[in-house]
Every structure is written in C-alpha cells, then in structure tokens.
Amino acid sequence: MNIALLGYGRMGKEIEKVALQRGHTIVHKISSDIASYDFTNVDVAIDFSIPSAAFQNITHCIKQQVPVISGTTGWLEKYDEVIALCEAEKGAFIYASNFSLGVNIFFEMNTYLAKMMSQLEDYNVDIEEIHHTKKLDAPSGTAITLAEDIMQHTDYTNWKLDKTEAADEIPIVAKRIPDVPGTHEITYTSSIDTIAIKHEAHNRQGFALGAVVAAEWIQNSVGVYTMKDVLNI
Structure with a gap:
C-alpha cells in the first residue's frame, strides 16, 4: 500500500x-x-x-x-x-x-458506564486528560468524544473546560506535562464513594x-x- x-x-x-x-x-x-x-x-x-x-x-x-x-x-x-x-x-x-485500539475499547466502556450511572442521581461526573506540552488544542479530542458519549446517555447537555457550577455541564480538566503521550480518566463521585475508569497510553x-x-x-x-x-x- x-x-x-x-x-x-x-x-x-x-x-x-x-x-x-x-x-x-x-x-x-x-x-x-x-x-x-x-x-x-x-x-x-x-x-x-x-x-x-x-x-x-x-x-x-x-x-x-x-x-x-x-x-x-x-x-x-x-x-x-x-x-x-x-x-x-x-x-x-x-x-x-x-x-488507539485500546482507547476505542475505552470509549465503549465509557458509554456502558454512562448508561448505568444515568440512573444514579447522587453521582457527578468529571473528566481529566493529560497530554504533552506540544499538544495544540485543549481539551483533547478524545476527552470531547468521551464527554459527548456521556451526554448521549445522561442528562448532561454540555461540557466545559475546567470547573463548572452548572449541574448539566461536564467539567473537563486539561493538563499539559512534558512527554506524556495521553491519559484520560472519567470519575463519578458521590458523598459515599468514587467510581473511575482510566486509559493511559505508554507511548505513541x-x-x-x-x-x-x-x-x-x-x-x-x-x-x-x-x-x-x-x-x-
């Protein structure tokens, strides 16, 4: 080819x-x-x-x-x-x-978890992504995809970079650290516990x-x- x-x-x-x-x-x-x-x-x-x-x-x-x-x-x-x-x-x-083949499996896990969590009103979701300092956009396209997939199956209607006070917005924290290929974590937090899934790339x-x-x-x-x-x- x-x-x-x-x-x-x-x-x-x-x-x-x-x-x-x-x-x-x-x-x-x-x-x-x-x-x-x-x-x-x-x-x-x-x-x-x-x-x-x-x-x-x-x-x-x-x-x-x-x-x-x-x-x-x-x-x-x-x-x-x-x-x-x-x-x-x-x-x-x-x-x-x-x-990444692993990230695309992670996308499916994120969707499945969002469907389950949509029935539990006590949990709030947030997303954190970490990339190398040369990445030009923030948040990452991967983080946006994760947020959009969550929104399709929950009452969230938007995402926002960094913190948000709006109950219907998903906060996405974007960090830039040298030589990090890409890490994404979705966290659901309530007053009694935390549920999280994470994908961490080791290289490109x-x-x-x-x-x-x-x-x-x-x-x-x-x-x-x-x-x-x-x-x-």
Missing part, C-alpha cells in the same frame, strides 16, 4: 515506522502545500497535521479520490463540510479523535498502529466510517 503522510511531526514519524514494519511504502511526507504533490500513485493518505491544515488536506484527498484517515483534532467545525464533500465525490473517509505506537490498521481497512471502500467499523464493535 502506498501511503501519503499529511503532517510529518512526531505522529507522522511513528506512523511511518509502523507502516514500514507492516510492509507498506511511504510515497509522500507532506508538511505544507499539499496541492503541489502528485497523488496518482497514492493508495491512502493519513492526516496527522495541524488544525489549520487538516481541512485542506482532507478535502484535497477526497477530490483526488484518495481514501483519507484523519486523527487531527481542533478542526471539527468544518466536519459536516467534509462529510458532504465525501458523499458528493463518493470518497472514503475515517476521522477518529483517537486511533498504539495511536500509529490504529491509524495504519484503519488505512488498511478502508481500501476499496466508499463512505464515511469510524473506528467502530474498523474494529467491528
């Missing part, structure tokens, strides 16, 4: 290692001006760029009929535009706030592996998919 890497920072380099180990070829490493590259021999593009570049990268690939995997967060105000373009062009696209390899697995999966597909489709969960 010929892969174009859109963004060649830490994640791009980690994806390159995993892709080469799995027998694939990196044909482009693009950090700027995507329009100047020839995509005729590209089988799939993997985007881990920056928020300001992601929309252009993704739409360019869709218009070139190249399936695209995106793990860039911070651009989702234009997500609906990408979906509409993908449908119009009969393209193929997967976005995930986190491609899990994110890279999930992105490459998704790229392998989307070959010869048309449509908009998620990691649930990739993992059949």
